[in-house]
Amino acid sequence: MRTVIKHRLFWPVAMLILLIVINTVARSQFASITIRDGRLYGALIDILRQSAPLMLVALGMTIVIATRGIDLSVGAVMAVSGAVALTIIDGSTDPNQLGVVVLAVVVAILVSLLLGVWNGFLVSVLGIQPIIATLVLMLAGRGVALLITEGFITTVNSTPFEYISTGYLLLLPFAFFIWVAAVAAVGLIERRSALGVLTEAVGINPEASRLAGVRSRGIIWSAYAASAILSGVAGLIYASNIKAADANAAGQFIELYAILAVVVGGTSLMGGKFSIAGTVVGVLIIQTLESSILFLGVSPAQSPVFFALVVVLVVIIQSPTLHRYARRLTRSARQASEHASDLEPTG
Amino acid sequence: MTTVEKAAEVRGQASGPYRVFMSRRASLLPTLTAVAILILLFIGAEIFLRGDFITPRNISALLLDNAYLLILAVGMTFVIMTGGIDLSVGSVMAFTGIWLASLLEAGTSLAIAIPAVMVGGALVGLLIGILVQFFDVQPFIASLAGLFLARGLAYVVSLNSILVENDAVLSLQSTRFQIGDWYITPTGILALVVTLIGTYVMQYTRFGRTTYAIGGNPQASLMGLKVARTTVSVYVISGVCGGLAGLVLTAYSGAGYPRNGIGTELDVIAAVVIGGTVLTGGRGYVLGSMVGVFVYGTIKTIISFMGAEQSWMQIIIGALLLLFIVVQRAIVARSVRRT
Numbered sequence: 001m002r003t004v005i006k007h008r009l010f011w012p013v014a015m016l017i018l019l020i021v022i023n024t025v026a027r028s029q030f031a032s033i034t035i036r037d038g039r040l041y042g043a044l045i046d047i048l049r050q051s052a053p054l055m056l057v058a059l060g061m062t063i064v065i066a067t068r069g070i071d072l073s074v075g076a077v078m079a080v081s082g083a084v085a086l087t088i089i090d091g092s093t094d095p096n097q098l099g100v101v102v103l104a105v106v107v108a109i110l111v112s113l114l115l116g117v118w119n120g121f122l123v124s125v126l127g128i129q130p131i132i133a134t135l136v137l138m139l140a141g142r143g144v145a146l147l148i149t150e151g152f153i154t155t156v157n158s159t160p161f162e163y164i165s166t167g168y169l170l171l172l173p174f175a176f177f178i179w180v181a182a183v184a185a186v187g188l189i190e191r192r193s194a195l196g197v198l199t200e201a202v203g204i205n206p207e208a209s210r211l212a213g214v215r216s217r218g219i220i221w222s223a224y225a226a227s228a229i230l231s232g233v234a235g236l237i238y239a240s241n242i243k244a245a246d247a248n249a250a251g252q253f254i255e256l257y258a259i260l261a262v263v264v265g266g267t268s269l270m271g272g273k274f275s276i277a278g279t280v281v282g283v284l285i286i287q288t289l290e291s292s293i294l295f296l297g298v299s300p301a302q303s304p305v306f307f308a309l310v311v312v313l314v315v316i317i318q319s320p321t322l323h324r325y326a327r328r329l330t331r332s333a334r335q336a337s338e339h340a341s342d343l344e345p346t347g
Numbered sequence: 348m349t350t351v352e353k354a355a356e357v358r359g360q361a362s363g364p365y366r367v368f369m370s371r372r373a374s375l376l377p378t379l380t381a382v383a384i385l386i387l388l389f390i391g392a393e394i395f396l397r398g399d400f401i402t403p404r405n406i407s408a409l410l411l412d413n414a415y416l417l418i419l420a421v422g423m424t425f426v427i428m429t430g431g432i433d434l435s436v437g438s439v440m441a442f443t444g445i446w447l448a449s450l451l452e453a454g455t456s457l458a459i460a461i462p463a464v465m466v467g468g469a470l471v472g473l474l475i476g477i478l479v480q481f482f483d484v485q486p487f488i489a490s491l492a493g494l495f496l497a498r499g500l501a502y503v504v505s506l507n508s509i510l511v512e513n514d515a516v517l518s519l520q521s522t523r524f525q526i527g528d529w530y531i532t533p534t535g536i537l538a539l540v541v542t543l544i545g546t547y548v549m550q551y552t553r554f555g556r557t558t559y560a561i562g563g564n565p566q567a568s569l570m571g572l573k574v575a576r577t578t579v580s581v582y583v584i585s586g587v588c589g590g591l592a593g594l595v596l597t598a599y600s601g602a603g604y605p606r607n608g609i610g611t612e613l614d615v616i617a618a619v620v621i622g623g624t625v626l627t628g629g630r631g632y633v634l635g636s637m638v639g640v641f642v643y644g645t646i647k648t649i650i651s652f653m654g655a656e657q658s659w660m661q662i663i664i665g666a667l668l669l670l671f672i673v674v675q676r677a678i679v680a681r682s683v684r685r686t
Contacts, residue, residue, distance in 0.1 A: 070487070122669075131432070131487065132626055132672050139613055140665025146658030247658075252609075256491055269485055299506060301605070305499030311492040312478065319482035 008266045011317070012281040015264075019288045027295060039168045043291060051287040052165070052175035053078070053234035053251070055280065058258040058265075059179075059186055060227030062279045065262055067220045068203045068271025069123060069130035071227045074258060075251030076141025077115050078235030083148040084108040085236055086156055086245035095158035104161070109232045115141065116228025120221035134224075138255070145247035155244040164240040175237055182230060187276050196274075199223065203271030260307065261286050264314055377675055378623030378635035381642055384667075388645045396652055403528035405648065410531065413644040414538035415440065415592040415599065419615045420622070420636040421545040422588025425581040427619055428549070429561040430628030431479060431486035433585045435471060435493030436592070437611030441604070442501040443468050443593030447516075448509040448603025457515050465590040471497050472586020476579035490582075494612070497589075501605040508604040511597055519598040534595045541591065545633040554580070562628025617668050618643045625675050642667070 023030040023043075033042035057074045064071045088104035089095050115137060122133035167174040190196035201209040202216045210216045231251070239245050263269060264285055265278030289310065293303045316322055392400040410417075419436045426433040443464040450460040471493050478489035511517065519537075523530040549555040557577045560570070597603050622639025624631025643664065650660050 126673065126676065128672050128676060129626060132620070132668075135613065135616065136665045136669045136672075139617065139668065140662045143658040143661030143665070147662075151658065256494070259488070259491070263488065269488060299502060301502040301506060302499050304495040305503060308492045308494075308496035308499060311488065311495065312474070315478060315484045315488055315492070316482055319484060321482050 008275065009278055009281065012265055012278055012285065016281055016285050016288065019285060019292065023288065023292050023295070026292075030295075035171070038171065040171050045173065047284065047287045047291055048176045049165075049173035051283050052179045053237050054254060054257055054261065054286065055179040055283045056182055056230040056234040056237070057227075057251070057254050058261040058279050058283050059182055059276070060230035061255075061258040062262050062265075062267055062274050062276060063186070063190070063199065063223045064130070064227045065259075065267055065269060066199045066203045066271060066274035067223045068206065069220065069223065070134065070259070070269070071119065071224060071231075072131065072134040072255050073115065073119060073137035073141055074227065074231040074234075075254045076138050076145070077112050077228050077231040078238055078251030078254065079142050079145035079245075079247045080115065080148065081108040081112045081232035081235030082239030082245040082250050083145040083154070083247055084111050085161070086154040086239055087148055089156045089158050089161060090154050095156050096160065098160045101158060101160040105164075105236060108236055109229060112228045112232025112235070113225055116225035117221070119228065120224035123224060124217045124220040142247055145245070145250070149245050149247055153244050153246045157243065161240050162243060165237045166241065178233065178237065182233070183276065183280055186226070190276065195219070200272050200274065203274075257286055257307075260311060264310075375623075375632075377625070377671060378632055378638060380671070380674060381622050381635060381638045384621075385638055385642050385645065388642065388649065392645070392649045392652070400649075400652070403530075407528075407530045407535075409641060409644050409648065410535040410538065411599075412647075413640050414532075414534045415596045416611070416615060416618060416643065417538040417637060417640045418541050418588050418592045418595060419611065420618050420640050421541050421633055422585035423615045423619050424545065424622075424624055424631060424633050424636045425549070425558060426486070426585045427562075427616075427624050427626060428558045428628055428631055429578055429581050431578070431581065432490060432616070432626075433472075433475065433493070433582060434487065434490040434612045435475060435497055436585060436589045436615055437608035438494045438497035438501065439468050439471050439586055439589030440592040440596055440611065441607040441609075442471075442497040442504070443590040444597040444607055445501050445504045445509060445593075445603035445605050447594060447597050448511050449504050451511055451513045451516065452509055457513065461594060464593060465587055468586040468588075468590025468593065469583050470586070471589070472583040473579065475586070476582030479582065480575050480578045498605075501607075505603070505605060508602045510602045516594075516598050517601060519595070520601070534598055537591065537595060541588065542633060542637050549633050559629055562630070564629075614643065614664070617664050620675075621667055621671050623671075623675075626672075 020031070030043045033040050033045060035041075057078070061071055061074065085104040085108040088107060089100055092100040094100065119134050119137060122128045122136070123130050126133075163174060164178075165175050169177055190199065198209070198214050198219055201212070201214055202219050206216050234254075235250060238250050259269075261282035262279050263282070265275055265280070265282030267274040267278060286307075289306065290300075290303060293306050294300060298306075389401055419440065423433055423436060446467060447460055447464045450463065451457070455463075474496070475486070475489045475493045478484040478492065479486050519533040522533055524532075549558065554577060557572045557574070558581060560572055561574055561577060596607060600607075618639035619631075619636045620626060620639070621642050622631070622635035622637065624635060646663055646667075647660060650657070650663070
C-alpha cells in the first residue's frame with residue numbers, strides 16, 4: 001500500500017478516478033457507452049476524441065519541460081499548421097482528393113518542423129531563455145498564420161480532411177488513434193533508448209551533462225522540433241474539427257492548458273525527471289474536468305475559475321513548503337503518541 | 348598603490364569618456380537603444396508619410412491610446428525586476444474593467460466602486476505573490492493561475508459587454524486639456540503619474556533598491572533585506588496597476604467587456620523588454636518601460652497609417668523582441684565576463 005501511495009502517478013490517477021466517479025454519480029449517462037453503426041458513442045468516448053489536440057501538445061511540452069525549457073509557441077504553431085493545410089486544400093482543384101489532403105498534411109507538418117527548428121536554434125545555439133525565445137514565435141506566429149490565410153478564416157469541405165478529427169476506425173474515433181500512436185512513439189523513443197535518460201540529464205544539470213559528454217545542444221534542439229511537430233498535428237486536428245483555419249482562435253490558451261496538464265501529471269517545471277504516463281493522465285483529468293464543468297451548466301467562458309482553483313490546489317500540494325510542514329506535523333504527532341505510550345505503563 | 352586602484356586601472360585600460368560610461372552604465376544601453384529606435388521610427392514615419400506623422404495630434408494620441416498599456420507596464424517592470432513574471436495583467440484588467448462597469452450599472456457610487464475594483468486587482472496580485480513567495484511556485488505558473496482566475500471572474504461578472512453611462516468615468520476620457528493642438532486627458536495624466544511614482548519608488552526608495560537586489564540575487568535576504576515582503580508587494584503592485592488599467596480602459600472604450608485584454612500580457616512583456624528591462628531581473632528602468640510602450644504604440648500607429656494588415660504588427664513586435672533579447676544577452680554576457 002505504501003509503495004502504491006508513494007508512486008508518483010498515485011495522486012494524478014486517484015484524481016482522475018475521483019473525477020470519473022463524481023461524474024458517474026452525478027449523471028448516470030456519463031459512463032454509458034452505446035454502439036451505433038459500428039461506432040462507440042458516449043461521454044467517455046468524447047473525452048478520448050476531444051483530448052487529441054491537447055494530448056499532442058502536452059506530449060511535446062513534456063519533453064521540452066524535461067530539458068528545463070518551456071514552449072509558449074505551441075498555439076501559434078497550431079494556427080500556422082492549420083492555415084498552411086487549409087490554404088493548400090482550398091487552392092486545389094479537388095479538395096476531396098486524398099492525394100491533395102496528404103500533401104497538405106505533409107507540408108503543414110514540415111512547416112511546423114521549421115518553426116520548431118527556429119525555437120530550438122534560439123534556445124540551444126543563442127542561449128536565450130526558453131520563455132522569451134518561444135514568446136517571439138508566440139507573438140509573431142499568429143501574424144504569419146494570418147498572412148497565410150490573407151486575414152480571412154479559410155473554410156473547406158474536404159471529406160478526407162474532416163476524417164482526421166471526426167472519422168472512426170474500428171469502433172473508436174480516428175483522433176484517439178492519432179494520440180495513442182504519438183504517445184507510443186514518444187514513449188518508445190524516449191524510454192526504450194537512452195534518449196530519455198539523456199534528456200533528463202540535460203534538464204537536471206545542462207553544464208554537468210555537457211561536460212560528461214552529452215550532446216545537450218542537439219537534445220534540446222530536437223525537443224523543440226518534436227514539440228512543434230506534435231503541435232502541427234494538433235493544429236491539423238483542430239482545423240479538421242471546425243473545417244476551417246482560424247488564425248486567432250486556433251490553439252488559444254492551449255500552451256497554458258498543456259503546461260497545466262504536464263504539471264498535474266507530476267513532471268516538475270524545474271526540468272529533469274519527466275513522466276509521459278503522467279502527462280496522459282493529466283490531459284485526461286483536464287478534459288474530464290472540462291466536461292464536468294460544462295455539465296454543471298457553467299458557461300465554458302467561466303470555466304477558467306475552476307481551472308485556476310485546480311492549479312492553485314495542485315501547486316500547493318506539490319510545494320516543498322507544505323511537505324516540510326506536513327512532515328513536521330506528523331513527526332510531532334508521532335512524538336506525542338510515543339510520549340503518551342511511554343507514560344501509560346507507569347500510570 | 349592599493350589593490351582597489353590597481354583593479355580600477357586594469358579595468359579602465361582604454362579609458363575615455365565613452366568606455367567609462369559604458370563600463371559603469373552598461374544596463375542603460377538597452378534603454379538607450381529603445382530611445383534610438385523610437386526616434387528612428389518617428390523620423391522614418393515622417394519621411395515615409397511626407398510630413399504627416401509628427402503632429403501634436405498624433406503624439407498626444409500616442410499617450411491616450413496606450414495609457415492602459417503604460418500603467419500595466421509600470422507594474423510589470425516591478426515584477427520583472429525581481430526576476431518574476433506576471434501573466435495575469437491582461438485578465439486582471441478585463442476583470443476589474445467589467446466589474447467596475449457592472450457596479451456602476453447597479454448604481455454603486457464611484458467612491459465605493461473604484462476602491463473595490465482596486466482591491467480586487469490587488470487581491471489577485473496578493474494570491475500570486477503568496478504562491479510565489481511562500482509556496483515556492485514558479486512565477487510563471489502562479490500568475491497563470493491568476494490569469495485563469497481573473498479571466499473566469501470577468502465572465503462570472505458578465506458574459507456580455509456592459510455600457511458605462513457614468514459621467515465621471517467617461518469624463519476621464521472625454522475631458523481634454525488643450526494647448527494648441529496638444530492635448531492630454533485625465534487618463535493620460537493618470538498614466539504619467541503612475542509612471543512617475545513608479546520611477547520614484549524604484550530609484551529612490553529602500554523598497555526599490557530591494558526590488559533591484561532580489562532580481563540581482565534572490566539570496567539578498569542574507570544581507571538583511573526584506574525579500575518576502577518585497578516579493579509579495581511587487582505582485583500586489585502589478586495587480587493594482589491591473590485595476591487602474593481596467594478603469595482607464597473602461598473609460599477609453601466606454602464599456603466593460605470580458606474579452607478585453609486577451610494577449611495584452613504579452614504586449615506588456617514585449618514593451619517592458621523593448622524598454623530595456625532584462626527578464627532575468629535586476630536591470631532596467633521604469634522610464635525605459637515607458638519608452639518601450641511608446642515604441643510599441645508608434646509601430647501600431649504607423650501600421651494603421653500605412654493601412655497594412657494587423658498581422659504585420661504581431662510579426663514586427665516579435666522581431667523587435669528578438670532583437671532586444673539578443674542585445675540584452677550580449678550585454679549580460681559581457682558584464683558577467685567582466686566580474
